[in-house]
Amino acid sequence: MKYAVITGASKGLGAAIAKRLIHEQISIVSVSRTENKEIKELALENDLYYKHYSCNLSLENEVQEVFMEIAHSLFQKEPHEILLFNNAGVVEPIETVGNLDQTPIISNIQVNLIAPILISNLFFNKAQSTNTKVQVINVSSGAAVRPIEGWSVYCSAKAGINMFTQTAALEQVELKTNNTIIAFSPGIMDTNMQETIRSSSKTAFRDLEKFIEYKEKNMLLAADVVADALVDLVLSGNVESGKVYNIKDLLE
Ligand SMILES: NC(=O)c1ccc[n+]([C@@H]2O[C@H](COP(=O)([O-])OP(=O)(O)OC[C@H]3O[C@@H](n4cnc5c(N)ncnc54)[C@H](OP(=O)(O)O)[C@@H]3O)[C@@H](O)[C@H]2O)c1
Structure with a gap:
C-alpha cells in the first residue's frame, strides 16, 4: 500500500498532483490551510484513504504537532511506501531588499524551507525503525x-x-537506506502564484511586464501537465536521489 502526503494540495500544482495520484489508486493525506472538497470526493469515490489536515506551515508549532500526528497514523499502517510532496509555497514578499517587512520574510522561509526540512527530518526518522520506504519530493x-x-x-x-x-x-546513501529525496523545478505554471506575481508593483518587481506577457501569450504551463510528468517520474521507480529535476527535461 502506498500513501502520499501532499502539502498545498488545496490548489495549483498540489491539487493536480493529488488528482493524478488518486487516478493511480494512491491514498492521500492533504495538508494546507483550506481543504479542496473536489479532491476529497474524488478519493472517496475511488475507495481510497483520504484525510485532510488543516495546518499553517508558517507556524513551526503547528507543523510539528500536525506532522507528528500524520507520521504516527501513517507509519502504524506499515505501508510499503510513503511519497512526501513538500509542494506548498509562497512567493511573497515581492519587494527590494531594504524595503521588506519582517513578518512576510519569516513566513516565506518557514513555508518554503523550514517546514520541508522539519517534515523530511521527521519522516526519515520514523522510517528508520520500519520497512517503509520514504520518497521525498521537494518542489x-x-x-x-x-x-x-x-x-x-x-x-x-x-x-x-x-x-x-x-x-x-x-x-x-551513506546510511544505506531505500529512501530517496529529489527536488523538482516545475516551470512557470498557470496558478494563483502567478496571479500574485502579476499583481505586484513595477517598482518592487522589475520583470513584471515579462510575467504579464507570459500569461497574455499563453506561455504558462498547465498544472496538470506538470503534475503528470512529475508523478510519472516518481512512480517510475527510477528517481536519481539528490537530483534537482527540471520540468523541461521531463517534457522533452
Ligand atoms: N506557479 C509557478 O509558476 C511556480 C513556478 C516555480 C515554482 N513553483 C512552486 O510550485 C509549488 C506550488 O505552487 P503553485 O503555483 O501551485 O501555488 P498556489 O496555486 O499559490 O498554491 C500554493 C499552495 O500552497 C499552500 N500554502 C501556501 N501557504 C501556506 C501556509 N502558510 N500553510 C499551508 N499551506 C500553504 C496553499 O494552500 P492554502 O492556501 O489552502 O493554505 C496552496 O495549496 C510552490 O512550491 C511554488 O513555489 C510555482
Missing part, C-alpha cells in the same frame, strides 16, 4: 538558481531547499 523553482530582482527571499529559500535535498540524499 523547488528556477528562482533557486537564478537571481530575480524583487524575489530575494523566495530565491534564497528555494536555493536552500535544493541544497538540503542534495545533502540529505548523500546521507541516505
Whole structure:
C-alpha cells in the first residue's frame, strides 16, 4: 500500500498532483490551510484513504504537532511506501531588499524551507525503525538558481531547499537506506502564484511586464501537465536521489 502526503494540495500544482495520484489508486493525506472538497470526493469515490489536515506551515508549532500526528497514523499502517510532496509555497514578499517587512520574510522561509526540512527530518526518522520506504519530493523553482530582482527571499529559500535535498540524499546513501529525496523545478505554471506575481508593483518587481506577457501569450504551463510528468517520474521507480529535476527535461 502506498500513501502520499501532499502539502498545498488545496490548489495549483498540489491539487493536480493529488488528482493524478488518486487516478493511480494512491491514498492521500492533504495538508494546507483550506481543504479542496473536489479532491476529497474524488478519493472517496475511488475507495481510497483520504484525510485532510488543516495546518499553517508558517507556524513551526503547528507543523510539528500536525506532522507528528500524520507520521504516527501513517507509519502504524506499515505501508510499503510513503511519497512526501513538500509542494506548498509562497512567493511573497515581492519587494527590494531594504524595503521588506519582517513578518512576510519569516513566513516565506518557514513555508518554503523550514517546514520541508522539519517534515523530511521527521519522516526519515520514523522510517528508520520500519520497512517503509520514504520518497521525498521537494518542489523547488528556477528562482533557486537564478537571481530575480524583487524575489530575494523566495530565491534564497528555494536555493536552500535544493541544497538540503542534495545533502540529505548523500546521507541516505551513506546510511544505506531505500529512501530517496529529489527536488523538482516545475516551470512557470498557470496558478494563483502567478496571479500574485502579476499583481505586484513595477517598482518592487522589475520583470513584471515579462510575467504579464507570459500569461497574455499563453506561455504558462498547465498544472496538470506538470503534475503528470512529475508523478510519472516518481512512480517510475527510477528517481536519481539528490537530483534537482527540471520540468523541461521531463517534457522533452
Ligand atoms: N506557479 C509557478 O509558476 C511556480 C513556478 C516555480 C515554482 N513553483 C512552486 O510550485 C509549488 C506550488 O505552487 P503553485 O503555483 O501551485 O501555488 P498556489 O496555486 O499559490 O498554491 C500554493 C499552495 O500552497 C499552500 N500554502 C501556501 N501557504 C501556506 C501556509 N502558510 N500553510 C499551508 N499551506 C500553504 C496553499 O494552500 P492554502 O492556501 O489552502 O493554505 C496552496 O495549496 C510552490 O512550491 C511554488 O513555489 C510555482
